[in-house]
Amino acid sequence: MGEVLDEGPFFHGTKADLKPGDLLTAGFRSNYRPEVVMNHIYFTALSNGAGLAAELAAGDAPPRVYRVEPTGAFENDPNVTDKKFPGNPTRSYRSSEPLRLVAEVTDWTRLTPEELQAWRDRLAAIRADQRAEIIN
Template identity: 55%
Template sequence: MGEIVPHPPKPFEPHESGAYLHGTKADLEVGDLLVPGRTSNYQEDRVMNHVYVTKTLDAAVWGAEMAKGEGRCRIYVVEPEGAVEDDPNVTDKKLPGNPTMSYRTRQPVRIVGELTDWVGHTDEQLHAMRDGLADLKRRGLDVIYD
C-alpha cells in the first residue's frame, strides 16, 4: 500500500476529529494549560484576555504560521475548560456566520494532544497573508477585538 500524504488545509473544512485546535510556535506538552493574560502572538506588548481555538485545521495552521517566535509550527488538540464564544475578529468583522469555526474563551484550555500529520500553506499564500497583514498595520487597521 502507498503512503497516505496529508493534503494542504482547506478553508472552512472542520477537522476530521471534531476537536478544538490551537496553532502556535510554543513548545508545549500534553496537560499544559493555555491561559488568558499572556502576551499576544500577533501584536507586540499586548496582553490577551482570551485564548483562541478553532475546529478547522486551516485556521489552526494560519495561527501557527503567523505566530511570533522562531520555534516550529505546532497544532495542538485542546479542550476548553469553560464556555467558548464565536471569535468576533473573524465572525463579526470578516466572515459572518463563523465558517472558520473560530472561538475564544476566558477560561483555561488544556492541551490533550498534538497533530503532526499536516502540511502548511504554500509560500505564495504565506506571502499574500503577510503582505495583507502588513498593509493593515500600515493603515492602522490591525485591530484585535479581545
C-alpha cells in the same frame, strides 16, 4: 456552560513546544498586533486554521498544532465572526478560561512559502492601518 457552539474537536496553533496536560492561557501578546496583550485564548475547530495561526505566530521555532479542550465557557471569535465573515465559517472561538492540551496534531496542511508571504503582507497592511483594531 450555556448553548453549545461547536462540538469540536478543537485546535490551537503556536510555536510553543508543549505536552499533553499543559494549560494554554490568555495574557500573551497578539500575533496580529504585538502591542496588544490578549484577554482571551483563541482556538478553532479547523486544524488547518490552527496551522495558519501557528505559521504566523511570533518566533523562530517550528509551527505546531495541538488538539485542545476548553476548560470553561467560550464564545465565537468576534474578530472574524460577523465582523468579517457572516456566521462563523472559520469555526473560530475564544475563551478567558484555559485550554487543556490533549495532543499534538501532525496532519495539518503547511503553507507554501508564497502563501505564507502573502499572509505576512496582509498582516503588515493590517498593522499599518490604525483603524484595524482587535476586539479584545
